[in-house]
Amino acid sequence: MQHDYLKGLNESQYEAVTSLQGPLMVLAGAGSGKTRVLTMRIAHLIHNGIDPFNILALTFTNKAAREMKERIAKVVGDSNARSLWMGTFHSVFARILRIEAHYLGYPSNFTIYDQQDALNVIKKVLKDMNIDADLYKPKKFRQEFPPIKIT
Numbered sequence: 001m002q003h004d005y006l007k008g009l010n011e012s013q014y015e016a017v018t019s020l021q022g023p024l025m026v027l028a029g030a031g032s033g034k035t036r037v038l039t040m041r042i043a044h045l046i047h048n049g050i051d052p053f054n055i056l057a058l059t060f061t062n063k064a065a066r067e068m069k070e071r072i073a074k075v076v077g078d079s080n081a082r083s084l085w086m087g088t089f090h091s092v093f094a095r096i097l098r099i100e101a102h103y104l105g106y107p108s109n110f111t112i113y114d115q116q117d118a119l120n121v122i123k124k125v126l127k128d129m130n131i132d133a134d135l136y137k138p139k140k141f142r143q144e145f146p147p148i149k150i151t
Contacts, residue, residue: 003047005040005075009033017041020048039068042084043075052076052083059088118142 009017013033016026017040024041028034038057046052059065065087073081085092098108113121122138125131 005043013037017044039071042072046076046080052080055084057086058092062088
């Protein structure tokens with residue numbers, strides 16, 4: 001039985017979407033239907049009994065993740081789409097860290113700062129403490145007291 005979402009796929013796309021065994025790498029040029037293939041593959045996995053919670057789909061932008069999740073929801077329903085581990089590398093792994101933070105002794109509501117965020121905090125602290133930022137350079141503070149790295 002062929003599902004409606006499989007209609008219109010070319011032979012290569014159909015093979016990629018319906019392959020259920022093991023990992024799959026999709027290499028294709030711009031405008032070739034990669035997003036459609038990945039979206040339909042996820043829908044096909046769910047239609048074939050794979051729990052959406054066990055599917056990880058990483059994208060490079062939040063916009064791409066939202067669009068893919070919306071497309072998948074149209075095929076498999078909103079509740080299944082919400083259960084997917086789908087997002088950018090950063091958002092998915094931040095979510096995992098929040099869930100597992102207690103194992104590291106951290107609360108789950110921690111904040112992740114990039115280099116610019118850290119520099120802005122240092123500038124604010126210097127200003128709040130009336131410390132001359134020309135004498136005590138914020139970038140030097142950031143270098144002397146680098147962020148905590150968990151390895």
